Amino acid sequence: MEKGSAEYEKILDELVGYCNDSGTIDQNLYVTYDVKRGLRDSNGKGVLTGLTEISDVSGFAVQDGELVPSDGRLYIQGYNIEDLERGFHGSKFGFEETIYLLLFGELPTRTQFNKFKELMETFRELPRKFARDVILKAPSKNMMNVLQRCVLTLYSYDDCPDDISIRNVLRQSMELIAQFPLIAAYGYQGYKHYYQDKSLIIHNPKPGLSTAENFLRLIRADKKYTELEAQVLDICLVLHSEHGGGNNSTFTTHVISSTGTDTYSTVAGSLGSLKGPKHGGANLKVQQMMDDLKAHVKDWSDEAAIREYLQGLLDKKGFDHSGLIYGMGHAVYTVSDPRARILKRYAGRLAEEKGMQEEFKLYTDIERISMELLAKKRNSVISANVDFYSGFVYRMLDIPIELFTPIFAIARIAGWSAHRIEELVNAGKIIRPAYKYVGTHKTYLDMDERNW
Known part of the structure; x- marks a missing residue:
């Protein structure tokens, strides 16, 4: 059989079908067995799997024993990232x-x-x-x-x-x-x-x-x-x-x-x-989204047009129909991402040197409007993350995508x-979490007896 031939493609498609049929797990079983999908609980908070002294990431403050959303804080070896930057x-x-x-x-x-x-x-x-x-x-x-x-x-x-x-x-x-x-x-x-x-x-x-x-x-x-x-x-x-x-x-x-x-x-x-792309490639998605926005919103000073475009994203009617505004929200941070706060200041300074203040204002307008729309849609505080500004900074630095x-x-x-x-x-133990088997045990049949 020749690679790329019609027969080759037909057999491969048939095998892919078997994978799809055999790999689907009843989603209700994750609730039945209390499985923390993505190692996150029902509120999206990460499951504790280890201890570290290297860095601390926090998006909440404790008030009267309750967790309250607050400006994000990042500590590296105990030092606040904003103190280090200063x-x-x-x-x-x-x-x-x-x-x-x-x-x-x-x-x-x-x-x-x-x-x-x-x-x-x-x-x-x-x-x-x-x-x-x-x-x-x-x-x-x-x-x-x-x-x-x-x-x-x-x-x-x-x-x-x-x-x-x-x-x-x-x-x-x-x-x-x-x-x-x-x-x-x-x-x-x-x-x-x-x-x-x-x-x-x-x-x-x-x-x-x-x-x-x-x-x-x-x-x-x-x-x-x-x-x-x-x-x-x-x-x-x-x-x-x-x-x-x-x-x-x-x-x-x-x-x-x-x-x-x-x-x-x-x-x-x-x-x-x-x-x-769900991890390090996130800023690429922001840049692709921004390119799409610029193609649809010609007048960057038209806030109504920007708002309409962003609402379309949330309604799964624009860009990649994911319902996401890329660069907004974080798994830990709530009110703000300290990295985004710092990078936003540097982006502003670099925009002045590059003569790109108008585009920088577009980013800040999108950030503000997105926060308003997301707060209304999800009834929670959602802010820009570091990926929102990093791609813009790299472009101003003429760094290729x-x-x-x-x-x-x-x-x-x-x-x-x-x-x-x-x-x-x-010298900890080998990290080995458990998976619950939810398939069925089967009786072995000789090849000539298999009728499926």
């Missing part, structure tokens, strides 16, 4: 300080930080000919695929890849944190060259520059960027670096680490989780590393 203001190495904080539990002294930066710079290189032999030899249209493939391949370049002592895992983690920006940038340059017939441009990272500065330098032909551009990207990396142990990719990190497997396999699994989710990975590898080390230090 402390980093004007610094181009906020992300590097955050990496240190995540890995070692405390903010560094100047001496400690200088030593850490020096060590990270020695890690900011790929094995000899790796870019040519691995990244460019098999280019991909998806940069998350590039990251996964390269991470797994780096296993072969490590002299002791399976050693899960804390010293070795720390070394591996710092190397991957330093290498992720290079892999993503070179993967994108390969994609542009082989799939878009553009010039192949490979720059080397420059010592003394921050992760944000080097990334902008690597993806731009002229290597140029403004101070504000680097500062805004640095803050984006800080905001995306860590968000509790319960988010899907970080929980994946804990699950895989609990088996005792190697760092490369663990990180590849976490990347696979982040690649999903193919790199939106990889930037998330470049930041979150720091958090994953901290959680992997925490899992190994505490």
Whole structure:
């Protein structure tokens, strides 16, 4: 049988039908057995599956023993993210300080930080000919695929890849944190060259520059960027670096680490989780929604038209008919997302530098109107999340859409590393939740006796 032939397609379609018929579970059974689908209770709150000291995410305050929606708070190793942002203001190495904080539990002294930066710079290189032999030899249209493939391949370049002592895992983690920006940038340059017939441009990272500065330098032909551009990207990396142990990719990190497997396999699994559009790809949906809105609302000052478009989304009459306004709402945050609050300020500053104040106002108008419509529809407070503004910021930075989710990975590898080390230090049991079997037991029949 030839692959792609009519017979091939017919048989495959028939097998798909069997999958659909056999894989459907009576939805009422989830209630009968009190199964927490998605590891969430009936109110949408996450089921407690572990303990961590790395970060705390809160969207409620306690008043008279009752949970009351409040402005969201994110603490990294005990520090409020807004205090960290204020402390980093004007610094181009906020992300590097955050990496240190995540890995070692405390903010560094100047001496400690200088030593850490020096060590990270020695890690900011790929094995000899790796870019040519691995990244460019098999280019991909998806940069998350590039990251996964390269991470797994780096296993072969490590002299002791399976050693899960804390010293070795720390070394591996710092190397991957330093290498992720290079892999993503070179993967994108390969994609542009082989799939878009553009010039192949490979720059080397420059010592003394921050992760944000080097990334902008690597993806731009002229290597140029403004101070504000680097500062805004640095803050984006800080905001995306860590968000509790319960988010899907970080929980994946804990699950895989609990088996005792190697760092490369663990990180590849976490990347696979982040690649999903329900997780790391959310800001892409926001951008697609915004493009659709602009196609339907020509006058951005017409609030009535914006309101009509957004109401159409909620009524499942517009865009992808999902009933969602992408970038609005969060599993934990209620009144506000602290990351969105911070990024909104930086988006405003960058919009002024780029002459894009009108589009920034469109975003703020959509945020305000969406909150009003959602509050009326759901009778609860729902605010913008960090994805609402991050895609807009990346576009102002001239970052191609193919790199939106990889930037998330470049930041979150720091958090994953901290959680992997925490899992190994505490030497917990292998994570193995239970599934209830709801099928039927069957009698085996010889092939010639099977009449179904």
